[in-house]
Amino acid sequence: MSAITRDEVAHLARLSRLALTDDELDHYATQLDAIIESVAKVAEVAAEDVPPSSHALPLTNVFRADEVQPGLAPEQALSGAPAVEDDRFRVPRILGEEA
Amino acid sequence: MTMLYDEALDRFEPVLGLETHVELGTKSKMFCGCKTTFGAPPNTQVCPTCLAFPGALPVANAAAIESTIRIGLALNCSIAEWCRFARKNYFYPDMPKNYQISQYDEPLCFDGYIDVEVNGEPVRIEIERVHLEEDTGKSTHVGGATGRIHGADYSIVDYNRAGIPLVEIVTKPIPGTDRLAPEVAKAYVTELREIMRSLGVSDVRMEEGSLRCDVNVSLMPRGASEWGTRTETKNVNSLRSVERAVRSEIERQAGVLAEGGKIVQETRHFHEDTGTTTSGRSKEEAQDYRYFPEPDLVPIAPDPAWVAKLKEALPELPLARRKRLQAEWALSDHDMQAMHNADAIDLVEATVAAGAPAADARKWWMGELARRANETGVPLSGLPITPVQIARVTELVASGALNDKLAREVLEGVLAGEGTPDEVVERRGLQIVNDEGELSAIIDQVLADNADAVEKVRSGKIAAAGALVGGVMRASKGKADAARARQLILEKLGVSE
Numbered sequence: 001m002s003a004i005t006r007d008e009v010a011h012l013a014r015l016s017r018l019a020l021t022d023d024e025l026d027h028y029a030t031q032l033d034a035i036i037e038s039v040a041k042v043a044e045v046a047a048e049d050v051p052p053s054s055h056a057l058p059l060t061n062v063f064r065a066d067e068v069q070p071g072l073a074p075e076q077a078l079s080g081a082p083a084v085e086d087d088r089f090r091v092p093r094i095l096g097e098e099a
Numbered sequence: 100m101t102m103l104y105d106e107a108l109d110r111f112e113p114v115l116g117l118e119t120h121v122e123l124g125t126k127s128k129m130f131c132g133c134k135t136t137f138g139a140p141p142n143t144q145v146c147p148t149c150l151a152f153p154g155a156l157p158v159a160n161a162a163a164i165e166s167t168i169r170i171g172l173a174l175n176c177s178i179a180e181w182c183r184f185a186r187k188n189y190f191y192p193d194m195p196k197n198y199q200i201s202q203y204d205e206p207l208c209f210d211g212y213i214d215v216e217v218n219g220e221p222v223r224i225e226i227e228r229v230h231l232e233e234d235t236g237k238s239t240h241v242g243g244a245t246g247r248i249h250g251a252d253y254s255i256v257d258y259n260r261a262g263i264p265l266v267e268i269v270t271k272p273i274p275g276t277d278r279l280a281p282e283v284a285k286a287y288v289t290e291l292r293e294i295m296r297s298l299g300v301s302d303v304r305m306e307e308g309s310l311r312c313d314v315n316v317s318l319m320p321r322g323a324s325e326w327g328t329r330t331e332t333k334n335v336n337s338l339r340s341v342e343r344a345v346r347s348e349i350e351r352q353a354g355v356l357a358e359g360g361k362i363v364q365e366t367r368h369f370h371e372d373t374g375t376t377t378s379g380r381s382k383e384e385a386q387d388y389r390y391f392p393e394p395d396l397v398p399i400a401p402d403p404a405w406v407a408k409l410k411e412a413l414p415e416l417p418l419a420r421r422k423r424l425q426a427e428w429a430l431s432d433h434d435m436q437a438m439h440n441a442d443a444i445d446l447v448e449a450t451v452a453a454g455a456p457a458a459d460a461r462k463w464w465m466g467e468l469a470r471r472a473n474e475t476g477v478p479l480s481g482l483p484i485t486p487v488q489i490a491r492v493t494e495l496v497a498s499g500a501l502n503d504k505l506a507r508e509v510l511e512g513v514l515a516g517e518g519t520p521d522e523v524v525e526r527r528g529l530q531i532v533n534d535e536g537e538l539s540a541i542i543d544q545v546l547a548d549n550a551d552a553v554e555k556v557r558s559g560k561i562a563a564a565g566a567l568v569g570g571v572m573r574a575s576k577g578k579a580d581a582a583r584a585r586q587l588i589l590e591k592l593g594v595s596e
């Protein structure tokens with residue numbers, strides 16, 4: 001049985017601003033399903049005394065001192081931007097698709 | 100239609116919730132070493148990390164962690180022994196990463212409270228959580244009529260603010276405020292602002308956005324036990340607006356409910372000019388953030404001994420300080436509240452520290468100077484006069500060198516940029532006439548000019564001497580010592596009191 005539905009893939013695609021065709025939705029649903037199945041196998045072998053883990057390293061409290069470091073000049077920062085206006089990144093209309 | 104406030108409160112009970120964002124005053128950003136100066140030219144305080152260039156990794160700012168824990172302690176919170184940052188995923192150009200590093204179900208601080216006073220009554224506001232995240236960039240919407248996001252053709256983004264440490268403080272729902280809901284909301288944000296100031300963790304300037312408040316309001320019919328649907332109002336940029344936004348949302352929701360309508364759970368925007376809110380994006384749709392633990396940052400596990408030390412070192416908090424000063428200055432609740440509302444407490448305290456009696460310090464700041472501040476539309480602390488200068492003026496009055504009228508002229512001179520109080524006295528010639536010969540000559544002239552009054556006083560109507568003293572004050576342009584003048588007049592006329 002499929003753990004992830006086509007509708008869920010469509011929802012995720014929308015949240016990620018990806019325009020997927022119907023064929024692609026089916027394709028990704030199958031792939032995501034396989035991924036979820038594999039992850040579920042890990043859950044099967046997890047014993048009660050093993051806490052869920054999010055980080056591979058047994059480290060905590062890695063901080064930096066509150067010191068200013070040189071950053072980029074605006075020309076450098078904006079050099080890769082598709083569009084620039086008044087030293088700012090110019091982006092397409094934000095609410096267009098929902099209006 | 101909106102319903103009038105009083106009628107709305109006759110029929111419904113409000114429940115409040117307040118979400119406050121405080122930009123920390125660290126030198127560098129939360130996860131990179133970029134500067135945090137307000138108002139710098141666009142995109143001059145950015146680097147590969149806060150612009151999310153591939154491969155750049157965040158490292159947490161130790162000072163921001165410490166400030167957040169101190170805020171939590173000041174708000175009587177428990178501090179997490181272990182917690183993580185979380186990714187809040189959303190596609191919106193104000194964050195170049197397409198996610199914001201925040202905290203989700205493991206806030207650094209939780210379960211606290213603060214006490215505020217409303218109309219002299221204590222109100223306890225429970226704090227749900229205090230967590231640390233990064234601020235977003237600043238978008239400017241171009242095209243369209245209003246400069247707002249709706250109807251804009253495109254937007255331009257400045258990432259100077261993106262990545263500045265931002266602390267979010269969330270209250271538990273606040274029921275039971277009844278008619279005082281707007282005042283409670285304002286008192287809470289005011290107190291929070293003062294706590295932040297006393298901790299020195301932020302400059303908390305609402306007009307610059309370093310303190311921002313979202314106001315949640317819901318209504319339920321009187322006597323109901325189930326809370327209504329809430330709205331979240333953003334863009335509330337002053338203490339006064341906090342009060343107005345709560346009031347306006349209560350009036351609007353009551354109107355909708357009274358007509359049998361339903362409140363939509365949504366974000367609303369407050370408009371300073373009209374004092375009302377309008378609908379923003381719908382919350383249900385927007386809130387699919389797919390949080391997960393931030394893999395690029397390791398967990399935070401504050402050493403309990405360090406936390407205990409931070410707690411030990413907290414400064415006296417504002418409410419405790421106000422109580423102490425009120426007792427020291429022997430003020431009524433009403434007078435203390437008035438000073439608090441006028442933001443005069445620090446100034447009066449500094450004036451007292453500079454040697455002035457509390458009553459005099461209060462008299463000048465809350466009287467003449469408050470009037471001046473009002474007239475010129477600046478806060479008291481923005482007047483070009485210092486507590487030390489006020490203390491000097493009270494000293495001059497106490498020593499008899501100035502009377503109140505002259506003192507007011509001295510203040511006027513100082514405010515006009517004519518120098519220190521002593522310089523203004525010197526330049527404007529405001530010293531009380533202490534030269535007995537000069538005073539005597541003025542009195543002789545006044546006596547000669549007021550035969551009627553002189554006759555009355557001689558015949559025993561001592562009250563008539565008031566007119567003669569008034570004449571002396573006028574003739575001396577207010578510089579005579581009125582008590583001494585009266586004494587001399589009576590002497591010269593050969594009468595005694």
